[in-house]
Amino acid sequence: MEGGRFIVSTSPHIRDPITTRRIMCHVIVALAPVTVYAVVIHGIHAFYVLVSSIAGAMLGELAMQRGRGLPVTLDDCSALLTGLLLALTLPPQLHWWIALVAGLVATVLGKQIFGGLGHNLFNPALVGRAVAFVSWAGYMNAGYVKTAAIGIANTATHKAIVKAVDVASGASPLAAMKIVYDPASSPIGPGGVPHGIQASSYYKPLFLANPWGCLGEVSALLLILGGIYLLAVRVIGWRIPVIYVGTVAVLTSFTGRDPLFYTLAGGLLIGAIFMATDYTTSPLADKGKILYALGLGLVTWLLRFWSNNPEGVMFAILFMNGLVPIIDRYILPRTYGTVKKPRGGETS
Amino acid sequence: MSEAWRYFLLLFGAAVVANILLIRFIALCPFFGVSNSLETSLGMSISVIFVMTMATSVSWIAWNYVLEPLGVGEFLYIPTFILVIASLVQFVEMVIKKTSPPLYKAMGIYLPLITTNCAVLAAATESVKPGFFTKLNIAYHYGFVESIVYTIGVAVGFSLVLILFAAMRERLELAPIPKFFRGVPIAFITAAIFSLAFMGFAGMFGL
Numbered sequence: 067m068e069g070g071r072f073i074v075s076t077s078p079h080i081r082d083p084i085t086t087r088r089i090m091c092h093v094i095v096a097l098a099p100v101t102v103y104a105v106v107i108h109g110i111h112a113f114y115v116l117v118s119s120i121a122g123a124m125l126g127e128l129a130m131q132r133g134r135g136l137p138v139t140l141d142d143c144s145a146l147l148t149g150l151l152l153a154l155t156l157p158p159q160l161h162w163w164i165a166l167v168a169g170l171v172a173t174v175l176g177k178q179i180f181g182g183l184g185h186n187l188f189n190p191a192l193v194g195r196a197v198a199f200v201s202w203a204g205y206m207n208a209g210y211v212k213t214a215a216i217g218i219a220n221t222a223t224h225k226a227i228v229k230a231v232d233v234a235s236g237a238s239p240l241a242a243m244k245i246v247y248d249p250a251s252s253p254i255g256p257g258g259v260p261h262g263i264q265a266s267s268y269y270k271p272l273f274l275a276n277p278w279g280c281l282g283e284v285s286a287l288l289l290i291l292g293g294i295y296l297l298a299v300r301v302i303g304w305r306i307p308v309i310y311v312g313t314v315a316v317l318t319s320f321t322g323r324d325p326l327f328y329t330l331a332g333g334l335l336i337g338a339i340f341m342a343t344d345y346t347t348s349p350l351a352d353k354g355k356i357l358y359a360l361g362l363g364l365v366t367w368l369l370r371f372w373s374n375n376p377e378g379v380m381f382a383i384l385f386m387n388g389l390v391p392i393i394d395r396y397i398l399p400r401t402y403g404t405v406k407k408p409r410g411g412e413t414s
Numbered sequence: 415m416s417e418a419w420r421y422f423l424l425l426f427g428a429a430v431v432a433n434i435l436l437i438r439f440i441a442l443c444p445f446f447g448v449s450n451s452l453e454t455s456l457g458m459s460i461s462v463i464f465v466m467t468m469a470t471s472v473s474w475i476a477w478n479y480v481l482e483p484l485g486v487g488e489f490l491y492i493p494t495f496i497l498v499i500a501s502l503v504q505f506v507e508m509v510i511k512k513t514s515p516p517l518y519k520a521m522g523i524y525l526p527l528i529t530t531n532c533a534v535l536a537a538a539t540e541s542v543k544p545g546f547f548t549k550l551n552i553a554y555h556y557g558f559v560e561s562i563v564y565t566i567g568v569a570v571g572f573s574l575v576l577i578l579f580a581a582m583r584e585r586l587e588l589a590p591i592p593k594f595f596r597g598v599p600i601a602f603i604t605a606a607i608f609s610l611a612f613m614g615f616a617g618m619f620g621l
Binding site: 134176179180181182185187188193196197200368369372373375378380381382387389394395 | 611
């Protein structure tokens with residue numbers, strides 16, 4: 067709306083260079099070290115998973131937006147980020163076509179059907195992963211173990227577990243500890259419990275180079291650094307990740323298990339830092355965020371120790387995503403420009 | 415297994431692990447019918463909890479003291495239970511009409527719909543012939559208290575999901591959803607994804 071020397075426009079008049087694209091790019095930068103390191107540790111197959119997942123996500127976005135005759139917004143990087151996050155939750159030896167389908171599901175069913183960016187109820191990457199997890203459970207579980215990578219951080223402990231448990235089922239550290247605590251869940255029966263396993267012997271590999279998990283679980287250190295970067299550029303707030311991880315750690319130590327191990331192992335860090343903090347699928351108000359993070363911690367703890375699966379972060383985040391609309395309805399953020407009403411009324 | 419823990423498992427299992435809406439897909443008609451507004455789904459939840467508990471207690475008595483002794487339970491339980499449930503719903507309808515006309519108006523067609531709500535019949539049937547939680551080693555015949563706890567679990571699971579789902583659908587009202595998916599289709603897709611989240615609870619506590 068240019069009118070000669072003046073620009074006439076409606077509010078907002080104060081603008082900030084923050085755009086969707088910039089936020090997405092910050093997150094991608096924060097994830098870049100983990101991604102590169104995952105390919106280094108897991109080898110070329112991890113790269114195929116990465117590429118097919120991102121391709122699936124971007125293809126889904128393109129097809130849906132073209133189909134509806136909307137402007138194609140691939141350049142805001144949100145589909146790229148969805149594909150990247152999805153790939154980081156997939157096992158490295160997964161068939162490329164499963165990653166592709168999961169990527170397609172993530173943007174088509176997880177996001178575009180709900181109206182696109184900002185309207186989805188569930189985290190798109192996790193919708194893609196959940197569909198793949200339920201549809202191809204065998205492939206998803208067998209996709210962990212491989213071969214060349216294991217040499218990097220082969221502790222005696224893990225060797226003992228891998229020997230005791232069926233190698234093809236791929237004992238991730240969490241699965242191994244589940245068998246230690248719950249012998250009945252061992253695939254080869256109660257007789258095959260490895261003795262003398264210490265959770266603490268996993269600290270170093272989990273922190274620096276973990277070859278037994280999803281792409282995004284290779285190094286807790288790099289994930290934490292990514293989280294600090296996002297906090298520093300103010301893309302995420304501290305409440306959700308800190309309270310989520312803290313709740314899991316506290317509840318774990320109440321249960322009498324090693325809290326540090328259960329913080330570092332599995333998808334907790336990547337989930338807490340990069341997925342639970344998604345703007346669209348987390349509550350608006352600070353109090354709501356705290357409640358949401360407490361719920362995430364509680365559900366993750368319940369699922370990890372008492373459900374069939376060794377890990378519960380994905381289901382916990384999807385479940386709590388479902389609770390966000392009701393949290394947002396009852397816990398509203400303070401309207402900008404207003405002051406909190408003092409309790410009791412007349413005291414002020 | 416202590417008595418209290420057993421009741422907790424029964425309640426939790428009925429409400430979450432084998433959730434009647436999202437895991438067993440029973441009673442989808444009221445689920446999609448009422449869930450477009452939070453207010454009506456709250457009213458629906460309260461009346462379902464009430465009707466289900468009443469229906470089960472009466473059905474349990476009918477099964478254990480009338481049908482079983484006469485040896486006609488196997489082929490008469492469906493008509494008997496439906497009769498019991500239908501008359502109860504009529505009763506609840508009269509009470510709500512007298513005590514809270516706005517709630518009665520808001521519920522409209524959905525209150526009589528509870529008559530044909532298969533969740534009520536399912537809860538009543540399962541509490542006399544339980545088919546779930548075989549791993550729990552709960553006896554084939556629930557006691558009276560057990561059947562009530564189980565039914566409250568089913569009803570609470572129904573209400574919980576209904577209310578959460580209503581809040582989700584209210585948010586979807588504002589989203590620019592593709593034309594052909596607006597309304598019930600997107601509700602089905604949302605329910606499917608939420609059901610995926612509930613699958614994480616499968617096998618919890620060995621249920």
